[in-house]
Amino acid sequence: MSPLSERIQDYLPLLLTGLWQTVAVTALALVLASALGLLWSIMRSSGSRWLELPARYVVEFLRGIPILVVLFYIYFVMPELGLDLTAFQAGVIGLALTYSCYIGETFRGGIEAVDKGQVEAAKSIGMKHGKMMRRIVLPQAFRIALPPYGNNVVMLLKDSSQVSVISVAELTMQGKMLASSTFDNMTVFTMVAALYLCLTIPLNFLMRRVELKMGAAK
Amino acid sequence: MIRFENVHKSFGKHEVLKGITAEVDKGQVVCLIGASGSGKSTLLRCVNGLEDYQSGNILIDGERVDAHAASIHNIRTRVAMVFQRFNLFPHMTALQNVMEGPVQVLGEDKAEVRARAEEHLRRVGLADKMNFYPSALSGGQQQRVAIARALAMRPEAILLDEPTSALDPEMVGEVLSVLRDLAEEHMTMLIVTHEIQFAREVASNVFFLDKGLIAEHGAAKDVLVRPQNARTQEFLRRVTHPV
16 A cells, blocks of 8 residues: 555545535535525514414424435435436535524524514614514524524534435545545545544634624624 | 503403503603502503503504504604613614614614714713713613613603613612703603602602502692502602611
8 A cells, every 4th residue: 555645645636626515515505594594584583474384384394304315305306396406406405405494493593582672672663573673683683693503504514415325526425435446444534524624623713703703793 | 642541451361451541741741650560661561552452542642552553663753762671772882773763764864863863962971972882881871872762763752661770879860860851841751760759850740550540640749749549658658768
């Protein structure tokens, strides 16, 4: 076997293409999941049954299905219903749908934790519900929801490895293929783990910084 | 200006207001006094629809207050409210708090509102705190911002729910002095308060509430100095001569 440093150099380009895919899947899924999650949370705290119930059912439904099954469903079943998606697209959508529930619950927790006096103060200057949510409740809810939201982001990044099961060539997938062709399991998977840490550790650090900054502005 | 006609209100089975009938005229400063649980805060909160009521009428210049009707938003812009716990918006500076209603709700010109808001903050003695966030202000300062926020709406009346109850004793004076100024300018105010001395000084009228009813009402000097009702007498003795 060639020396370790050489092997690392051999494996790295392939793993980096995987890393890039991981970042792309995660970033796209995060944007979608956050937008959808915001929508669920706003619907659930709208005070209108017609918005509240559908959002609640969607969230309960999606939360009750394992993420792998959601991915299989989107990738393998949807084409039979006439919706052809690439593995990458299916992966992004599956992750986004599943995580929209977690993120939605996180936002909803934030909204409900805003002091009721804030709602009363907003009402008492004549604000209607929509403006009150936008100007008074949501800015405070985001601040409260930020730490658990940060957790969601890190979990989403790690769970992006699940899309390897529908053949998206992200970091975990590349690692698995590399390991099975070289039999150098220890080096390959150590590198894979290290590359994930290269993403998650700065991400945690960034989240803490943002939290501190938001806390200071309060 | 504000008229209560046989107002009834229950929380579940518990009846809090048992038929309130009274009137507040323009320019009057009315203090609502009474033991806790007598319904005075609830009555106040019914006036701008933060609570609903089951029967009777609350009329503001003839317009009925209905917490569930679309008209409530307009009524709230005409009747401002100051809360016991200030409820300033923590993500906005003092100035932004004061400007929020006129700009966002009334749709007034921002530059004009800013000038007016600064003037209001100066009047309550906070010229040097305009760009501070609420968390950097003392309780008394926060409550004065809240009063400026109410004034900026140019309301026809202001409702104040125990405006000094959450304050440290040394800060009560600064808030009361602002209210005293407003009373002198004949701002219509409905104040739930435990400050009997303050009520004696500034109130034109006093409603004494007891178990969901107005047990006695009239000119402040009569009710507070020569109460006729036995319950009023007992209440005033208790709060002015605590054991």
